[in-house]
Amino acid sequence: MRLLIVSDAWAPQVNGVVTSLLALVGELRDMGHQVEVLSPQSFRCIPCPSYPEIPLAWNLWRVGPAIEAFAPDCVHLATEGPLGWAARRWLLRRGLAFSSAVHTRFPEYLRARYPWLGLGVGYTCLRLFHRPSQAVLVSTERLRNGLAECGLQRLTLWRKGVDTRLFRPEQTVPVPVSAVFLYVGRLAPEKNLQAFLDLQLPGEKWVVGDGPHRQLLEQVYPQVKFFGYQHGEALADFYRRASVLVFPSLTDTYGLVMLEAQACGTPVAAFAVPGPLDVVVPGVTGVLGNDLRQACLAALELDREQCAQEAGRQSWRASAVEFLTSQPLLSGAPLNGNLAVVRSC
Numbered sequence: 001m002r003l004l005i006v007s008d009a010w011a012p013q014v015n016g017v018v019t020s021l022l023a024l025v026g027e028l029r030d031m032g033h034q035v036e037v038l039s040p041q042s043f044r045c046i047p048c049p050s051y052p053e054i055p056l057a058w059n060l061w062r063v064g065p066a067i068e069a070f071a072p073d074c075v076h077l078a079t080e081g082p083l084g085w086a087a088r089r090w091l092l093r094r095g096l097a098f099s100s101a102v103h104t105r106f107p108e109y110l111r112a113r114y115p116w117l118g119l120g121v122g123y124t125c126l127r128l129f130h131r132p133s134q135a136v137l138v139s140t141e142r143l144r145n146g147l148a149e150c151g152l153q154r155l156t157l158w159r160k161g162v163d164t165r166l167f168r169p170e171q172t173v174p175v176p177v178s179a180v181f182l183y184v185g186r187l188a189p190e191k192n193l194q195a196f197l198d199l200q201l202p203g204e205k206w207v208v209g210d211g212p213h214r215q216l217l218e219q220v221y222p223q224v225k226f227f228g229y230q231h232g233e234a235l236a237d238f239y240r241r242a243s244v245l246v247f248p249s250l251t252d253t254y255g256l257v258m259l260e261a262q263a264c265g266t267p268v269a270a271f272a273v274p275g276p277l278d279v280v281v282p283g284v285t286g287v288l289g290n291d292l293r294q295a296c297l298a299a300l301e302l303d304r305e306q307c308a309q310e311a312g313r314q315s316w317r318a319s320a321v322e323f324l325t326s327q328p329l330l331s332g333a334p335l336n337g338n339l340a341v342v343r344s345c
Helices: 016-030 060-070 082-093 106-113 119-130 141-149 214-220 232-241 256-263 292-299 304-311 316-325 335-344
Strands: 002-006 034-038 045-048 051-057 074-077 099-101 135-138 155-157 180-184 204-208 244-247 268-270 286-288
Touching: 002 016, 002 060, 002 082, 016 034, 016 256, 016 316, 034 060, 051 082, 060 082, 074 082, 082 119, 135 141, 141 155, 180 232, 180 256, 204 232, 232 256, 244 256, 244 292, 256 268, 256 304, 268 292, 286 292
Parallel strands: 002 034, 002 074, 074 099, 099 135, 135 155, 180 204, 180 244, 244 268, 268 286
Antiparallel strands: 045 051
């Protein structure tokens, strides 16, 4: 099969969406499929206002010819950005089917950045973008139920995975003498990072990641160690050296960093909200609660070996197969009926 993925989020951006898509593309190619990604790398871009790390494509008239040139069997719109909207418009004008995905709580993120903007505006945009999609992919049952209540239709489960070859326990990694509470992710207002950095905890606080709030956070919290973005084995080593991964976000739909940390044997402390509720096995891979400090302290007592064993059950190959079975052909025919052909391609 020839599959085209249209995404405004792509390398060198570092976030859960990019991680998921990179893993998906790798697995699909290993399965014998031809996969092309239409990303900002192929377009002229301007920095996103208030978030310059995110490039926004503007020469969008090239989207249609790029789709035609690849001649895909299936098209998946991964994001609701400029490229996603341009591809959506081109496909609809030609009566072609596509799938889409909800990776982030877009309305909640908008409100976090612009408090005067109500959730209704964001959800109106979300419904409008995904309404023509033949399958709207979401990562958890909880998110599917929540989005259904907000009026989205044709919601389909696409669970994420973890690279257990990279994220695994490693006994040779030196572990700090004192407790280390680690955050991994974007340094942006919607991540609620202050809820972690304000806590009175023993040991040290480490922050891996970058974003528009880094400079401000470094000034306000000089006792915290900021390491910037980390990748591959270096990132896995940070997970392994940490005592607890702290995930303070209240708006994430999933939180892949939690699964990565758990696969390395590092338990998670988080609020009991969607995202952590779908990733953490309470008392085994982490501790959830309304008191984040108590969750951090309780997570110190969990068995790291048991944590890693539980998290290692989810593979990216299973995730890729689930993605594939949800894809409609451009003609609108469901791919499910063609799986025998797909898997032999």
